[in-house]
Amino acid sequence: MPYPPADVLGWFLAAAGLASALAYIWDRFYSLHGLPSSIPWASAGHSLLARGRSSRRSLFGLRALIEEGYNTYSKHNLPFILPNLATGPEIILPPRDLKWLLDQPDAILNQNAVNTAFLAADHTMLHPHIIRDTVHGHVIRRELTKNLDSYAAAIVDEIEEALSGTWGRNARDWTDVPAYESLLRVVAAISNRVLVGLPLCRDPAYLKASATFARNVVLTAGAINLLPPFLRPLLAPLFTAYDTLQYRRLAAHIYPIVAARVSSFKPGMDYKSPDYSAHNDYVQWALHDAFSHADPAERTAEMITKRLAVLSFAAIQSSVITITNALFDIASHPDSLDIQAALRAEVTATTAALPPAQQWSRKHLAGMHALDSALRESMRLWGFIARGVSKAVLPAEGIRLPTGEHLPQGSKIGIMAWALHHDPSLYPSPYAYQPFRFADKRLSMVTSSPAFMPFSHGRHACPGRFFAANQLKLLLAHILLKYDIAPIPTRPPNPYGGGHGAGG
Numbered sequence: 103m104p105y106p107p108a109d110v111l112g113w114f115l116a117a118a119g120l121a122s123a124l125a126y127i128w129d130r131f132y133s134l135h136g137l138p139s140s141i142p143w144a145s146a147g148h149s150l151l152a153r154g155r156s157s158r159r160s161l162f163g164l165r166a167l168i169e170e171g172y173n174t175y176s177k178h179n180l181p182f183i184l185p186n187l188a189t190g191p192e193i194i195l196p197p198r199d200l201k202w203l204l205d206q207p208d209a210i211l212n213q214n215a216v217n218t219a220f221l222a223a224d225h226t227m228l229h230p231h232i233i234r235d236t237v238h239g240h241v242i243r244r245e246l247t248k249n250l251d252s253y254a255a256a257i258v259d260e261i262e263e264a265l266s267g268t269w270g271r272n273a274r275d276w277t278d279v280p281a282y283e284s285l286l287r288v289v290a291a292i293s294n295r296v297l298v299g300l301p302l303c304r305d306p307a308y309l310k311a312s313a314t315f316a317r318n319v320v321l322t323a324g325a326i327n328l329l330p331p332f333l334r335p336l337l338a339p340l341f342t343a344y345d346t347l348q349y350r351r352l353a354a355h356i357y358p359i360v361a362a363r364v365s366s367f368k369p370g371m372d373y374k375s376p377d378y379s380a381h382n383d384y385v386q387w388a389l390h391d392a393f394s395h396a397d398p399a400e401r402t403a404e405m406i407t408k409r410l411a412v413l414s415f416a417a418i419q420s421s422v423i424t425i426t427n428a429l430f431d432i433a434s435h436p437d438s439l440d441i442q443a444a445l446r447a448e449v450t451a452t453t454a455a456l457p458p459a460q461q462w463s464r465k466h467l468a469g470m471h472a473l474d475s476a477l478r479e480s481m482r483l484w485g486f487i488a489r490g491v492s493k494a495v496l497p498a499e500g501i502r503l504p505t506g507e508h509l510p511q512g513s514k515i516g517i518m519a520w521a522l523h524h525d526p527s528l529y530p531s532p533y534a535y536q537p538f539r540f541a542d543k544r545l546s547m548v549t550s551s552p553a554f555m556p557f558s559h560g561r562h563a564c565p566g567r568f569f570a571a572n573q574l575k576l577l578l579a580h581i582l583l584k585y586d587i588a589p590i591p592t593r594p595p596n597p598y599g600g601g602h603g604a605g606g
């Protein structure tokens with residue numbers, strides 16, 4: 103059979119390319135994604151043009167779009183649709199329906215399914231089990247949280263080492279430091295002190311790989327999610343190549359440590375009476391956990407190493423963004439020096455009369471209400487993900503909302519934390535950083551509520567938040583004790599879609 107002439111083939115390919123591009127634009131900007139047309143798109147109504155307008159604004163004006171949707175619909179107890187060009191639109195429920203959302207069983211509405219898609223986990227998360235089956239959740243809730251006091255001294259030691267190694271000790275002159283970049287190094291070191299211990303947490307090559315993996319993985323996921331689904335399996339390996347390289351570098355350090363320790367474990371161990379006398383770090387806790395449960399696939403050095411890499415992403419990136427935001431908020435406040443002095447005074451007053459071994463205990467950190475409030479307030483303003491709770495519909499038959507609309511399988515439903523955190527009826531002067539807003543109320547930064555969800559809310563709230571809060575309070579206290587932060591006239595803007603990432 104003769105081949106078609108080259109120009110016919112060319113036209114055919116061009117037409118196919120154009121059709122794919124139009125289908126892509128339709129899918130991202132205009133498609134209803136099976137959602138009922140009775141639910142309006144954020145601030146824009148129901149029509150095709152309204153959907154396109156709303157989708158475009160989600161790219162360049164997400165914050166304003168969220169607030170308009172909240173004021174127009176949520177305040178009147180109505181749901182609305184918030185577009186998301188990367189991961190698809192989400193139904194935002196009014197705050198009144200939060201309880202309904204949280205009460206649904208995981209088999210009906212599932213938070214993990216949203217994270218799996220958002221993180222493009224099949225491509226970025228090193229192993230298909232890692233996000234879908236968060237087996238280490240109980241290690242975080244148990245050892246990492248319960249042992250806080252047992253490793254507080256180690257964290258303080260690491261903070262002092264990392265700060266002086268990164269920011270130096272110059273008592274005479276002001277020194278400019280790139281806030282996010284330098285804090286990434288500091289937080290990577292102190293997190294790794296607990297995850298893998300000494301000496302690895304001070305190894306520059308390991309720290310660089312760990313911090314780079316932690317920072318990049320979510321950006322890579324965002325880029326993959328922008329690809330049409332049929333291209334993802336083909337192109338994802340290219341997108342993840344740099345992260346895979348970081349993982350290999352990181353694994354070259356951790357794998358031998360894990361492999362050496364694996365030999366001392368036996369399947370079927372008693373999880374109730376662990377022996378951590380030789381090593382009290384995350385690697386050891388995770389190994390103990392793996393060998394006391396049935397699944398042999400979880401007991402390999404490779405799996406433990408991969409889970410550790412992913413956990414360091416969850417632990418490091420969120421904490422760096424949080425501390426960077428807090429320092430910017432403190433530095434750019436008109437009363438910056440007074441705020442620093444008040445926080446410093448609280449830390450000194452709490453610790454001065456205590457023996458060194460108790461100074462940084464969980465109990466005494468909990469008593470530093472102003473320090474806690476300064477961090478909680480910054481998280482309210484800039485919570486590092488705009489959404490509070492987000493779940494995907496699992497049943498094939500879909501689900502019916504409390505307001506009566508039917509949503510098909512795969513739809514996303516959530517509550518938007520950003521709008522609640524900036525609602526003047528909940529927080530007067532919601533855009534002002536008021537560091538002591540929560541100090542008198544004695545609301546700890548880990549206490550989530552329907553009006554405060556930077557760690558999410560309900561049974562899937564961040565399991566690492568007690569560790570995170572402890573680490574961040576210790577870090578902020580030591581920054582204030584050892585350094586002055588020069589006031590800045592204007593707060594640097596936060597990059598990323600919702601304006602919730604930390605500046606540089």
Ligand code: HEM
Pocket residue numbers: 213214217236239242246413416417418420421424486487490491492555556557558562563564565566567569570
């Ligand atoms: C200030 C620091 C942190 C913030 C703001 C934060 C925030 C969050 C949020 C909002 C979620 C829920 C995401 C969702 O499902 O929608 C989450 C989940 C999670 N976080 Fe954190 N986190 C922080 C620190 C940490 C740390 C230090 C760890 C571990 C040591 C950690 C481990 C996890 C894990 C494992 C999950 C997934 C839980 C699950 O799927 O059930 N986080 N975090």
